Amino acid sequence: xxxVEYSQDARKALTGYVLGLADDCLVLGQRVAEWLxxxxxxxxxxxxxxxxxxxxxxxxxxxxYAGELENAGRSADDLAFMRDEHEYRNHxxxxxxxxxxxxxxxxxxxxxxxxxxxSNGLAKSNDPKIAAIAQKSVRELEYHVKFSADxxxxxxxxTEEGHSRIQxxxxxxxxxxxxxxxxxxxxxxxxxxxxxxxxSMFEEEWCSQVNSLFAEAGIKIPEHATLITKxxxxxxxxxxxxxxxxxxxxxxxxxxxxxx
Amino acid sequence: MSSNTWNLFEVFIxxxxxxxxxxxxxxxxxxxxxxxxxxxxxxxxxxxxxxxWVIQSKDIVASDPGEAAALFEPAVDKVYRHxxxxxxxKDVPNI
Numbered sequence: 001x002x003x004v005e006y007s008q009d010a011r012k013a014l015t016g017y018v019l020g021l022a023d024d025c026l027v028l029g030q031r032v033a034e035w036l037x038x039x040x041x042x043x044x045x046x047x048x049x050x051x052x053x054x055x056x057x058x059x060x061x062x063x064x065y066a067g068e069l070e071n072a073g074r075s076a077d078d079l080a081f082m083r084d085e086h087e088y089r090n091h092x093x094x095x096x097x098x099x100x101x102x103x104x105x106x107x108x109x110x111x112x113x114x115x116x117x118x119s120n121g122l123a124k125s126n127d128p129k130i131a132a133i134a135q136k137s138v139r140e141l142e143y144h145v146k147f148s149a150d151x152x153x154x155x156x157x158x159t160e161e162g163h164s165r166i167q168x169x170x171x172x173x174x175x176x177x178x179x180x181x182x183x184x185x186x187x188x189x190x191x192x193x194x195x196x197x198x199x200s201m202f203e204e205e206w207c208s209q210v211n212s213l214f215a216e217a218g219i220k221i222p223e224h225a226t227l228i229t230k231x232x233x234x235x236x237x238x239x240x241x242x243x244x245x246x247x248x249x250x251x252x253x254x255x256x257x258x259x260x
Numbered sequence: 261m262s263s264n265t266w267n268l269f270e271v272f273i274x275x276x277x278x279x280x281x282x283x284x285x286x287x288x289x290x291x292x293x294x295x296x297x298x299x300x301x302x303x304x305x306x307x308x309x310x311x312x313w314v315i316q317s318k319d320i321v322a323s324d325p326g327e328a329a330a331l332f333e334p335a336v337d338k339v340y341r342h343x344x345x346x347x348x349x350k351d352v353p354n355i
Contacts, residue, residue: 043289150293
């Protein structure tokens with residue numbers, strides 16, 4: 001893969017950006033995998049593990065590339081398993097607890113719709129490797145959006161209980177969505193160089209997709225959605241990420257370098 | 261929600277264009293759309309398929325095993341009907 005030559009500053013910023021992409025995928029992949037053996041039906045158990053494996057696959061590509069950019073000899077596994085909570089740059093939305101199946105589905109829809117639009121933009125990145133990984137992810141994410149949107153409709157329009165659970169889920173999760181569209185300053189040079197996409201560029205499209213699905217499902221979107229946080233760039237997370245990492249990283253921490 | 265209130269669907273997958281759909285198993289689902297999604301996740305994750313059919317299991321009508329003799333035995337001794345009198349060319353693998 002022919003790599004582009006970057007200045008030291010650009011390389012550092014790009015490494016951080018790619019790590020953020022990877023962290024989003026890995027954290028959500030780990031969350032969805034928690035349904036293994038617990039999903040409401042055997043068919044959904046397998047569906048969840050497929051979603052999870054798609055995300056972990058995307059994470060792996062991004063971690064490998066981040067390691068390459070960083071050029072400090074860290075492998076994808078090192079980046080996934082040997083970084084602490086405050087070094088993770090994922091959005092707070094993906095680390096939220098699964099809750100019931102409805103909440104998992106709403107979280108998955110909100111994030112997949114975001115990730116699909118972001119990947120569509122990244123597929124045109126001036127960095128060929130990011131473009132290639134994003135392009136590959138698009139097909140998977142299209143299915144994630146379809147799958148989760150179908151389930152939002154099914155649950156919200158099916159029974160009163162389903163409807164109230166989807167409504168509760170969106171009430172709980174909505175405040176984490178504003179962070180998705182926060183153009184962070186550390187990344188602005190990447191946006192202008194066409195290496196990364198500023199999330200504000202596709203916020204309107206995301207809102208229109210999300211509004212139309214929830215309107216169709218008869219779900220009210222909360223009006224206020226501002227979460228006060230310095231956010232992922234400052235290494236701030238909700239209390240849930242630490243627990244997730246403790247479980248996910250245990251093996252590599254206890255037996256460093258252990259391989260299959 | 262539990263899967264015992266869901267319907268059972270039979271799943272047929274076509275592995276390649278030009279081939280016929282083959283029965284691969286069954287899934288539980290609330291409706292046809294979900295059945296397709298579940299079948300996709302269950303039976304095509306290793307690149308097995310280019311097309312999926314699902315049909316509710318209750319809509320399949322099967323022959324009665326008790327009538328097997330009457331239905332099938334008359335054909336056994338009529339060898340002139342059996343397609344065994346010509347060789348299949350090597351280049352035609354899927355017949």
